Amino acid sequence: MKNTFGSAVALTIFGESHGPAVGAVLDGLAAGLPVDPAAVAAALDRRRARGDGLSTARREPDEVEFVSGVKDGHTTGTPLTFLIRNTDTRSGDYEKTAALLRPGHADYTAFAKYEGWQDAAGGGHFSGRLTAPAVAAGAVCEGVLAGLGIRVYTHIAQCAGIDDAPLDPLCEALPALLPGHFALIDPGREAEMQAAIRAAGAEGDSVGGILETAVTGLPAGVGEPWFDSVEGVLAHLMFAIPACKGVEFGAGFGFAGLRGSAANDPFVLKEGRIATAANRNGGVNGGIANGMPVLFRTVIKPTPSVYKEQATVNYAAKQPAKLRIRGRHDPCIVPRAAVVQNALTAFGILDLLTVRYGTPAQKHGLPKE
Amino acid sequence: MKNTFGSAVALTIFGESHGPAVGAVLDGLAAGLPVDPAAVAAALDRRRARGDGLSTARREPDEVEFVSGVKDGHTTGTPLTFLIRNTDTRSGDYEKTAALLRPGHADYTAFAKYEGWQDAAGGGHFSGRLTAPAVAAGAVCEGVLAGLGIRVYTHIAQCAGIDDAPLDPLCEALPALLPGHFALIDPGREAEMQAAIRAAGAEGDSVGGILETAVTGLPAGVGEPWFDSVEGVLAHLMFAIPACKGVEFGAGFGFAGLRGSAANDPFVLKEGRIATAANRNGGVNGGIANGMPVLFRTVIKPTPSVYKEQATVNYAAKQPAKLRIRGRHDPCIVPRAAVVQNALTAFGILDLLTVRYGTPAQKHGLPKE
Amino acid sequence: MKNTFGSAVALTIFGESHGPAVGAVLDGLAAGLPVDPAAVAAALDRRRARGDGLSTARREPDEVEFVSGVKDGHTTGTPLTFLIRNTDTRSGDYEKTAALLRPGHADYTAFAKYEGWQDAAGGGHFSGRLTAPAVAAGAVCEGVLAGLGIRVYTHIAQCAGIDDAPLDPLCEALPALLPGHFALIDPGREAEMQAAIRAAGAEGDSVGGILETAVTGLPAGVGEPWFDSVEGVLAHLMFAIPACKGVEFGAGFGFAGLRGSAANDPFVLKEGRIATAANRNGGVNGGIANGMPVLFRTVIKPTPSVYKEQATVNYAAKQPAKLRIRGRHDPCIVPRAAVVQNALTAFGILDLLTVRYGTPAQKHGLPKE
């Protein structure tokens, strides 16, 4: 339903980049769950732009106002509402070029859909800024999952052509991620990756990358056959990340080059429990979690806002035109998208869990098998 | 919602592989739309197994019984129900090995979810057989879209390591596809592809591939920002295809290696209308159709039913075991999955269109821009 | 969503009165729940027409075919599909008068909505016949609720001007209902009620009535604030009963004449548990079950098919016309509607419970408070 997603737990997002505020409503949490404002702030800080040549110079504190659903540091069981004021808005930068359709952006589709009534400044409703309240909501969900022994973990698998160290598909020990803006496993890759991003930025260009997420601790049996599979629900959500253009689970597109005998994950017993010896299926069989880590990767396209001159069309004049984008833009949003991906995954997993086990289980724990 | 999907047009699927029948309910069609049983039969025939060493030897006529919603060859506007009887069921083949979890299949997840009460024969509710009524429903949707000038087109981009000829991303002239089982652009690849599949089958193994779909004629402005994007809705649906493990739009995972200046599609005027000079974004910007062909690719993993001996676990005995699968299985389901992908895409596109323009527009046409 | 209802448990109904079959899909049941075909048959038998001057002479066995979701007498956890063949169809009776809009029926609204493409025979998709598969689905839900200690009970509170004995609002001991067609508490009212119905029928006229339902054993805390209240969900469902034109909970419209001091139900302790001394609020406060019996009443309008001559319009000729209905019609559908009301209530309550406690709780029981 348009700007609301979820079956048992629902997330609604609203706002425009240069309107009064952006926000989100998270509905369907049990009552009495701890809400840690510091964890929310930390997630938002990780998502925040730096103005360091890697991400946009727009700087806003991203202070979350909890409007409803929290009391004395715990959920009340009613909708949690997050509001983040827009303080650093400079519409002037945008209005000059409003009729010049920016390639790769939603400018033209906004015209097609909203017939010129959209709030175009800063991308309006399509701005990545709307991911901030979604990240806040996801951070709360991550806290709830942590209480159930479930962890969501996202690293930058590749960015600007530089790979991170690979993730063990069995996730036997999830390596710590670098603190700060770059969620990397290997500290040795950060400088190289930053240099590659800066190099593209220096040329007025931008780069993309690949994000990889693991969800550990999810019990087997979660997810539904056919439509509301773990894969279908998570993929649906991942495409809400601006610039996400692909999602693959486990071996993903690599399956096209495998034979079945090499693609299957043999079942084994591990401490008396059923597990798989490999995890090429990304923790999902028949759409349903099999108890192994859920593993998926997304591709994030390069930021469409490049400073090089581009050919385009003036929508008002219906004339060909040349566009040179100004304003403040990230040469790479992959590190920031990692935080959004982790947050939306946490939300999606909590929804799937709640569909199966009901709301009070969020607080009182999942049934023992 | 579990086995129902869609907002304005909804598809519900039901049945078990070896139960009395499989079926689907398609709700939300306008009244008075032609229903062509021959087109439905042709789609089912394309999806049907051949018993030719390429697909399973199970042979069933797949005759669709229209239970409701059709009268005198037209929709009545009420739910269309499709029923396909299961006639060639041989449970015996399966029961012997029911406790031996087949790697790569939903056997274990079915136990985890249904606690042993599932109808396991032939994969039960997880069987690819349930895609037959979905294909019938999709074939009806394809007919409705055709009446609106919208075409859905799926070819086997790669199978068993053999590539089809590439598809022009602008789809200026969609090439005819081979008739029969292999939806290929290039007739010269069929024999090679079949040989490669047969070779894997002869070794008791299986292969996967990549399917590519184009949707032409979709008006700009269809789709919703954030959650119900064209990409999110279609990806959600694609993961309902058994063995689909990834979806990418436009340049997809290739975006990770592109710079923004090469990833953006410049806007141009074509016969007075706004278009893009390239189509690396797969016809979608900001989640919303931009009027160019919607382009996406999925990966279909190799059939998990391989005849080679596999290590597994006996679920009942909770003991390691060796499994040698018998029964009837496809060494490759990619050609059959192509039909399912086309059908589910047609359904998803019709839903997105109807969300925007309402039900009567299915019959009376979309508003002129 | 049109012909599907429910959040965690979903019911889809399909079919036309004179098409091949009517049916329903019930999705969201846990696996391993007993399905008692005799209980389903008994519910259908109670709903069935008698041809006794009280209900239509159309006689069909209403044999339910279980198409999916059941194995060895238990649910498999996948969608349950019910099919009931239409065997006694005589379209001829209807076609003569198809263009004459029957007052009080959906003839005109069907034209407005389906533009003449509807299957009009016997009321088509609007026929009360579609309640048969819904009754079958509800009978299964009643069985599930019984396993959880929850009982749904519906009696004919009033019909043809004759009242049944009143129901104790605390439902301390639910009196047995008459077997057969008339769900009455007081055996002494049956003859009188039948006589009053027959008298109206003899004059070519029809009568309506009031149905009262109690749900006992529902734990406090079920239901959601604001939109998905127990009252909102049940009322929504009740209006799916053909001819239902009103729903009231507890004292209902009688509240308009009460003062607050007389309308409130004082809280008391009963065997250490919180209860209310009266039940004027019908077991619901703030939309949420309070642990007392849920009590509501619906009004069922008189069957619109009366044999007296009526003024109407010929839709095709757009001319005033006189209509004298023929065919087979009940002078009173109240006793049959009681079965539908009980079934839909059971379904709605099971949905509300499952939203709160998850699917496996249907089988393994609700958490202890």
Place this chain on the structure above:
Amino acid sequence: MKNTFGSAVALTIFGESHGPAVGAVLDGLAAGLPVDPAAVAAALDRRRARGDGLSTARREPDEVEFVSGVKDGHTTGTPLTFLIRNTDTRSGDYEKTAALLRPGHADYTAFAKYEGWQDAAGGGHFSGRLTAPAVAAGAVCEGVLAGLGIRVYTHIAQCAGIDDAPLDPLCEALPALLPGHFALIDPGREAEMQAAIRAAGAEGDSVGGILETAVTGLPAGVGEPWFDSVEGVLAHLMFAIPACKGVEFGAGFGFAGLRGSAANDPFVLKEGRIATAANRNGGVNGGIANGMPVLFRTVIKPTPSVYKEQATVNYAAKQPAKLRIRGRHDPCIVPRAAVVQNALTAFGILDLLTVRYGTPAQKHGLPKE
């Protein structure tokens, strides 16, 4: 879905009576629709408490902050968010009695559902205060409907035992309603009604009443058979009005005493269009609008907050207790509920229309028949 309702247009409400703010998100409006802040303010003013012995002494300006979705006085097509700050909160009044369950209120059900974590002050999430942002959203919907020739009209049919003048069921000329707090047709009834309410209030008691709504101009064919009928959707919404305990359409419970020949509305031609000579069916046949005014009535129970001493239970001590409610409470919320009813009806009708005709039709008009 819990605190979100609607198919094509969705309303989400959030907040607690004594939290920072209450609010609503209205999603699914077309772009370019005028938003009149004065009309929103007027609706809120009508809903506002007066402190005049008729409604609570709590006085808040109810100033709506438009957080998103509006620009230059028009909708942008993205979610509209309304925020109303809570300024006059005095939790002290409530905390003393928090453990004493107020009869007729949601205190006990909140404990049952939220296990003590609810924000109980002032009724928390169950407070009538949450209807303020819903009224703001509904006022915007009323404006949209007005642009389509559809009017929603609600009067106080009965309050404190005093009847308003009856409404013509054909609504040929909708009489003006009294300005101010009492939406009455007959100016002569206001003083009497106010006196009766004050009399109850003077005794520390409260009164209820009946609200009647008419929707004129709704085209025939809107609404869905079975579950998403006009009646089902509107009834579902009406039970979101705090204290609503019943809904009836047309003759409603009066149908129980009518014969079919008197209950049917004969079809007639009026200026070449099909109409009905009477409107006992309240503008709905088979769940679908027939083009006549949609007519329904709700019952609003007396405010449960009475000042008389009541028997109850101390939840914490699990002991019988006596309760004497303090704080600020309306002896009658019927006049305020009228505004909420009108607003939710406008929202529901706009949703039903948009399901049928799509979003752009909200701005560009409904198709001509």
